[in-house]
Amino acid sequence: MGGAAVISTNGLSKDYGSGRGLFGLDLEVGAGEIFGFLGPNGAGKSTTMRLLLDLIRPTSGSACILGLDTRRESVEIRRRVGFLPGDLALYPKLTGRNVLDYFAELRGGVDARTRASLAERFDADLDRPLGQLSTGNRQKIGLIQAFMHEPELLILDEPIAGLDPLVQRSFHSLLREVAAEGRTVFLSSHTLSEVEHVTSRLAILRQGRLVVTDSLENLRKVAVQRLEIEFAEPVDAAEFRGLPGVETVEVNARIMTIGFEGSADAIVKAVAAHEVLAIRPREEDLEEIFLRFYGEPDR
Amino acid sequence: MSWATTRLALHLRARAAVLAALGFVAVLLMVGALYPAVGHTIGKLNLPPSVANLLGGADYGTITGWFRSEIATIYAPLVIGALAVTTATGLTAGEEEIRILALVLAQPIRRSGLLTAKAVAVGAVVLAIAAAVWVGLISGVALGGGGIGLSHITALAVQLALFGFASGALALALGAGTGRRAVGNGGAAAILVAGWLINSFAPLVSAIAWLRYLSLFYWYAGHDPLGRGVGVPGLVVLGSVSVALTVTAVFAFDRRDLRA
Numbered sequence: 295m296g297g298a299a300v301i302s303t304n305g306l307s308k309d310y311g312s313g314r315g316l317f318g319l320d321l322e323v324g325a326g327e328i329f330g331f332l333g334p335n336g337a338g339k340s341t342t343m344r345l346l347l348d349l350i351r352p353t354s355g356s357a358c359i360l361g362l363d364t365r366r367e368s369v370e371i372r373r374r375v376g377f378l379p380g381d382l383a384l385y386p387k388l389t390g391r392n393v394l395d396y397f398a399e400l401r402g403g404v405d406a407r408t409r410a411s412l413a414e415r416f417d418a419d420l421d422r423p424l425g426q427l428s429t430g431n432r433q434k435i436g437l438i439q440a441f442m443h444e445p446e447l448l449i450l451d452e453p454i455a456g457l458d459p460l461v462q463r464s465f466h467s468l469l470r471e472v473a474a475e476g477r478t479v480f481l482s483s484h485t486l487s488e489v490e491h492v493t494s495r496l497a498i499l500r501q502g503r504l505v506v507t508d509s510l511e512n513l514r515k516v517a518v519q520r521l522e523i524e525f526a527e528p529v530d531a532a533e534f535r536g537l538p539g540v541e542t543v544e545v546n547a548r549i550m551t552i553g554f555e556g557s558a559d560a561i562v563k564a565v566a567a568h569e570v571l572a573i574r575p576r577e578e579d580l581e582e583i584f585l586r587f588y589g590e591p592d593r
Numbered sequence: 594m595s596w597a598t599t600r601l602a603l604h605l606r607a608r609a610a611v612l613a614a615l616g617f618v619a620v621l622l623m624v625g626a627l628y629p630a631v632g633h634t635i636g637k638l639n640l641p642p643s644v645a646n647l648l649g650g651a652d653y654g655t656i657t658g659w660f661r662s663e664i665a666t667i668y669a670p671l672v673i674g675a676l677a678v679t680t681a682t683g684l685t686a687g688e689e690e691i692r693i694l695a696l697v698l699a700q701p702i703r704r705s706g707l708l709t710a711k712a713v714a715v716g717a718v719v720l721a722i723a724a725a726v727w728v729g730l731i732s733g734v735a736l737g738g739g740g741i742g743l744s745h746i747t748a749l750a751v752q753l754a755l756f757g758f759a760s761g762a763l764a765l766a767l768g769a770g771t772g773r774r775a776v777g778n779g780g781a782a783a784i785l786v787a788g789w790l791i792n793s794f795a796p797l798v799s800a801i802a803w804l805r806y807l808s809l810f811y812w813y814a815g816h817d818p819l820g821r822g823v824g825v826p827g828l829v830v831l832g833s834v835s836v837a838l839t840v841t842a843v844f845a846f847d848r849r850d851l852r853a
Binding site for chain 2: 340344347349350351369370372373375377379381382383384385387388396397399400401402436439
């Protein structure tokens with residue numbers, strides 16, 4: 295974690311009954327981080343964000359943002375935070391310009407140049423009624439309202455929903471610029487691929503509980519390593535299955551893919567008994583790491 | 594309080610309010626124009642007291658009775674009540690159900706300030722309709738040959754405005770208190786209709802006659818503003834109910850979770 299905690303939660307819980315909600319969340323996000331908050335639908339990501347903004351109240355526990363209590367000092371927090379909800383809804387009869395004017399007025403005014411620059415960057419249509427815009431174009435208006443007052447913290451729930459790849463790229467570069475300025479981004483997604491290009495750290499949430507919090511680098515380190523070995527002749531998978539550390543062995547004619555944890559020593563020695571044409575390391579797909587955390591109930 | 598929110602709410606509701614106001618004026622002109630030809634012919638209907646009460650006395654033979662039965666007893670409170678209720682519910686539970694309110698409340702604004710701003714917008718819509726009734730009545734009565742003083746016409750418009758405030762505040766309390774449009778619209782409509790029936794039927798049975806004091810209709814029309822002028826107790830009660838229900842709405846809205 296970099297710098298002082300911008301977001302800090304202590305046993306934050308929201309119990310909706312029947313096992314639904316958020317349970318005992320302890321999390322710290324530092325200044326200048328782009329923090330990914332991942333989990334499948336219904337894991338508690340949006341609940342956490344709504345708790346942080348005081349839209350709903352915790353059953354137990356507490357949270358601080360920028361050193362302020364989310365219950366007692368929520369107005370000051372919201373002054374310094376930009377938020378994009380996951381299920382963005384805006385007044386359909388108003389234009390993007392009308393809506394941005396309204397939110398700017400609620401904030402006591404924003405820098406018109408910043409707003410114009412964001413609109414240009416996202417190529418947003420500000421003059422058509424929002425009800426006539428596509429999901430992606432409405433999402434651009436949502437992003438502009440979240441960024442236009444240059445907040446110290448951005449809380450973004452599934453921010454790239456509906457955005458085309460070009461706008462996604464522009465959005466990701468904006469996130470990097472924001473982080474470079476020492477501002478913080480807390481963004482959620484249900485797929486790792488959406489955030490892996492920009493996050494420095496991430497947390498994975500499942501069924502309302504925090505499963506893991508770590509850097510992408512560390513998550514890669516604990517991942518199962520894989521080697522793809524090409525032999526001159528077909529080999530028998532059974533010969534490798536019992537070796538220390540080996541988790542998976544797949545043989546397809548002369549090519550074997552072997553997954554293992556820890557030292558590769560035993561594998562290398564067993565492979566040396568055969569004529570080897572090539573050895574290629576294969577990094578575990580991050581999506582697989584992610585899915586593994588999703589899938590294991592008591593990790 | 595947020596004037597930006599009040600302005601936006603009025604902008605979103607302006608069309609419905611203007612149409613209702615113009616419709617009111619048109620109806621009042623038409624009713625006034627019909628009185629010379631039809632009113633004297635119908636005269637005072639000989640109806641059972643329960644039915645006569647529902648129709649505001651059913652005395653069509655005088656211009657006061659004509660406008661009381663045609664406009665003041667049912668039509669005017671129905672329109673202003675319906676508009677106040679749907680406006681109040683739409684601005685609160687309606688926006689919450691379509692998830693707009695979550696983004697608005699992510700801005701630096703207190704819930705109490707937001708709800709007060711919306712209550713002011715509801716009040717402004719009600720005032721616009723009451724003003725249209727005032728203008729329409731003056732014109733309609735003139736078309737009908739005159740006979741109702743300006744002070745009594747003003748009294749009706751004022752009592753009607755207070756009735757509208759109270760109806761809107763009731764819907765605010767139900768809509769903002771629960772976040773459910775069906776509760777706001779349905780609950781307020783049910784209470785208002787029950788109040789109208791109670792005000793009409795309760796006086797016929799002495800043992801339950803006191804129930805009429807629970808009805809907003811009694812405090813609006815019980816004093817007969819068109820015939821007797823302003824009823825101060827009615828204004829005080831309707832004003833107090835409006836304030837109490839708005840405070841209740843703010844209190845309830847401030848203490849609950851916003852619906853997902």
